[in-house]
Amino acid sequence: MNAALPTTADRTPPPASPPATPAAANAAAASFAALTASLDYLDAQGIEQVRQAYRFADEAHLGQLRSSGEPYITHPIAVAAQCAAWKLDAQALMAALLHDAMEDCGVTKPELIERFGAPVAELVDGLTKLDKLQFNTREENQAESFRKMLLAMARDVRVILIKLADRTHNMRTMGDMPRSKWGRISKETLDIYAPIAHRLGLNVTYRELQELAFQHLMPWRHGVLAKAVAKARSRRRDLVQKVQQEVETAFANAGMKVRIAGREKTLYSIFRKMDDKHLSFAQVNDIYGFRVIVPSVTDCYTALGVLHQLYKPVPGRFKDHIAIAKANGYQSLHTTLVGPSNINIEFQMRTDAMHVVAESGVAAHWLYKANHPDSATTDRMGTQWLQSLLDIQQETRDASEFWDHVKVDLFPDAVYVFTPKGQIMALPRGATVVDFAYAIHSNVGDRTVAARINGDQAPLRTELHNGDVIEVITAPISAPNPAWLGFVRTGRARSKIRHHLKSRAITESEDLGEKLLTQAVRAEGIEALPDHDSDGQPIWDKLLRFSGNRTRAELMTDIGLGKRIASIVAKRLKVLMTEGGGVKTDPLLMTRERYTAHETVSQGGVVIDGSENASVQFARCCRPVPGDEIVGYLGRGEGLFVHTADCATAKRLQYKDSERFIAVAWSDEPVRTFETGIVVTVNNGKGVLARVAATLASSEVDITHMDMGQEEAQDASDLRFVVAVRDRAHLETALRNLKRMPAVLRAVRAAPAPYQAAAGAG
Incomplete structure (x- = not known):
């Protein structure tokens, strides 16, 4: 079930001419008064900016009511109050x-x-865009991807914090709200927002x-557990007080x-x-626990020793999250001890700074600045990750850079994109349309010719960004x-591209x-090769033993690649066919085939059509x-290279390696254009x-490459083009048209390059 993400509780549309009752106005004013009381960490200018935003929002939402019947403005005020509890800046509150x-x-x-x-x-705007995301919370395997999508799409961490405050209210x-909506929204909250x-x-x-x-998704189970915990709490009150006194x-x-x-x-964690x-x-015997807040990191370990002397620890239940902090910056020592009456009790040891991080996480950098404006954060925060975030915030005051740093740690290489049907896919940062196509299926990748990103035509080498629909x-x-190998x-x-190209080449x-x-x-x-049947198989077997190949196809491939000389x-x-197969040679055929070809080539000819x-x-x-x-040259394992007859590279290769040359000729009807070079002065x-x-x-004529050289502009310059033409006549026509231009001094075909050592490519 796809449902647009509700940013706020369902609203009733405003009546035609809504009455602004004094009671409603008083409720809204009282709410804002409570908000301003919590803004003491802002300066006077910041408080005034928040007040202006409130007046604008109050006017904009005038007449809108929530499902409870309260003026709608009470919701934005409650969201801002939660953000103020996190000590967010004036811009975030606005x-x-x-x-x-x-x-x-x-x-x-x-x-x-x-x-x-x-x-x-x-x-x-960022909040509005997130609201338009479509979530399908029934697809549980997609939930983690959606959470990452939400985190990755927000360019500023404050967007996520405001969104979480919105969802909390x-x-x-x-x-x-109507009970029919409880299940969907609660499931979405458990799948998407709580994990964020x-x-x-x-x-x-x-x-x-x-x-x-949990309370709205499973109200009956929540009620049963709440009663059970309340009963256990009253039953064990004396025990808990005794443990606390002994620890103190x-x-x-x-x-x-x-x-x-x-x-x-919590009830949900028990469930x-x-x-x-x-x-x-x-059987759930660690419902209760204690948090021990100490002055320094060393004291955490000292406190652990004191507790282990007081009660016996449960083997395997000790975790050191100070030495190895969690990815979100959380740090504490955890140990489970066997208390009075053999009840397991968990203890957590942490410093004040760790406690701020444990309760407020990413928001801790605002909270910490507000509570400890003059303190040295290096020793106090204790976690390298959050310390680096603090440094960025203090040095640049740039929330977007701060969030970029958070994202690097959370998802260092991920980009999250959608298929047209709404399925989300994770790809490495820098991935292109072709990567996306192969991620769907190798057949899709192999057959890709074009793409649309967010409805617009885009080149296949386009890098993808979070939230793109491809x-x-x-x-x-x-x-x-x-060429795809250059950017995937x-x-x-x-691997799929290479495999396909290799298979095609073979x-x-x-x-x-x-x-x-x-x-x-x-x-x-x-006249012809022996048949590939029972009569011809013995000849092929002997020929393969001679060549060292395993199959007939492998032998043919080696000949085509130039690894073996066909002659x-x-x-x-x-020899095998005349001695073992009784085949007689035809002198007339031999003469015609050998001497109608160019005198410098030692093998039969090949017709080239592109x-x-x-x-x-x-x-x-x-x-x-x-x-x-x-002329054609069979490179050693590189296939057939075609050169012009007057090419210096080809002439040098003929002198050194004449047996590897074969006769080649153009087809009467080539099937494509061919590239060549021209120089226009x-x-x-x-x-x-x-x-x-x-x-x-x-x-x-298609231009496939152009080079103007590195020299400074002079009165005349050489423009070097690589162009695609049908044939030599087409090229000559284009050169004539260029020569007629007043600004063109000269237009000629580029001369073959001097001899180069590379065997085939020249």
Whole structure:
């Protein structure tokens, strides 16, 4: 069940002409008076800004009522009061008061910027965007991803804090809502918001949200447990008082100043323990515990020793969260002891600073500044993570940078995006559309041709951001592009692309190898290769033993890749076929095949039409196009490289390695365009480059690369292009059109590069 996330409790629409009763006005005024009483940590300017935001919100919500019948403004005031308890700054309190103004009252973002400044408007806008997220809390495996999505999408930590305050007040007042909505909202609170509060260390809010959600989701169970705990509390009151007196006496005898407070498990945590471990209420024996607040970190360990001398510890129930803090900054020593009457009692030892963090988490950096403005935070906070957050807040006063730092720790490499159907997917930071496509399915990745992000067309190399909705467009004839390897981030995408390219290269090389071997066998006077059947199999078996290959396909692939010379294999095959198979050579065929080809090539020819893909590569040193005289070189394991006949690299290779050259020829009807280089010398002037590009475009020539060199601009400059043309005639037409331009001094095809050592590519 997809449901828009309710930011506040359901509201009744305002009546046509709402009466503003004096009682309602007095209630709202009293509420705001209570709020201002808790703003003593702000300066006078900050309090006045909050007051202005209240007046604006009060006017905007005028006439709106909550389900309880109270004026709607009581809700924003309650949210702001919770934020004030966390000692959030004036901007956050203003945003808390205005958080429903955009969504419910038609107030625009520019209006908020004009009245209250961009930072406040951004906070309100962030809250409004989060409200529009669609959650499907029935999909429990998605809950953690949604929590991360919420955290990742908020650019400012105050957005999350205001959102949690908003949800807390809604849960407190849920009794005024229809019971039919209790289940959905409570489930959402347990799945999404309570874990976020826990992740950020807001333990008081975390426990309250859990309790309220449990109370409304399972009212009967909550009531039964509440009665059982109340009964146990009255039964064990004397026991708890006795333990507290004994502990206080032990610390007094040790000369330690400590604060001891009782702690009781929440009903929801008792229920979860009973449910997870299949226990009865009577078997849950650590309902009660004590918190010991001490002056310093060393005192925590000293207090542990005092307690272990007083009561016996339960083996395996000691945890040191001071040495190894939790991810949300929580620090304490935990130990469970066997108290009087063999009742297990948990003790937690922590310092004042740790207690602030334990109760308020991420909000602790505001609370701590408010409570200890002059203290040295390094020793007091005790946890490196929160200390770094404090440093950022004090140095930059930039909440967005502070939140970025939080996110780095919470989810260092994650980006959370949606499929069009609302499924959430986690990808590494920097992931692209192609990574997303392969994360869905390898077939989707292989067939990807285009994509839309948030409804807009986007390149496949576009990096994804939190909250993006990505729609991948596929085509049956599409295949992975080797260029994708340059920008994909996930190992899955990289391995799938490489696997597909390798498979395609092997298939194409096998076809090329069979073509080369067939032509080489014809040059030996034999019409065709032996059949791949029971009659021809013995010949193939002997040939494979000679070549060292395991299969016929592997032999053909090796020939296509240039690892084996087709003419040498053909000579051996001729011996096997004439001696073992009774095949006779045809002298006329031998003469025709051997001597109609170019005199410098020793193997049969191959026709090139551009469809060969990975098995045939066109050398970059000379960039041949149809119409050029060409030769082919079988690189060692690299496939067939095509060079122009006058290429210096090809001539050097012919001199050194002539047996690896084969005759190649252009097809009468090439199936694609081919890249080549041109050099255009122009008089520098305004718009010259644009006019040159326009002339090439009008000549139906595609520009695939351009280089203007590194030298400073002079009267004349060389523009070097790599262009895609159909053939040599097409290229010459484009060059003629360029030469007619007044600004063009010269337009020629780029000369082949001087000899380069790279065997095939030139």
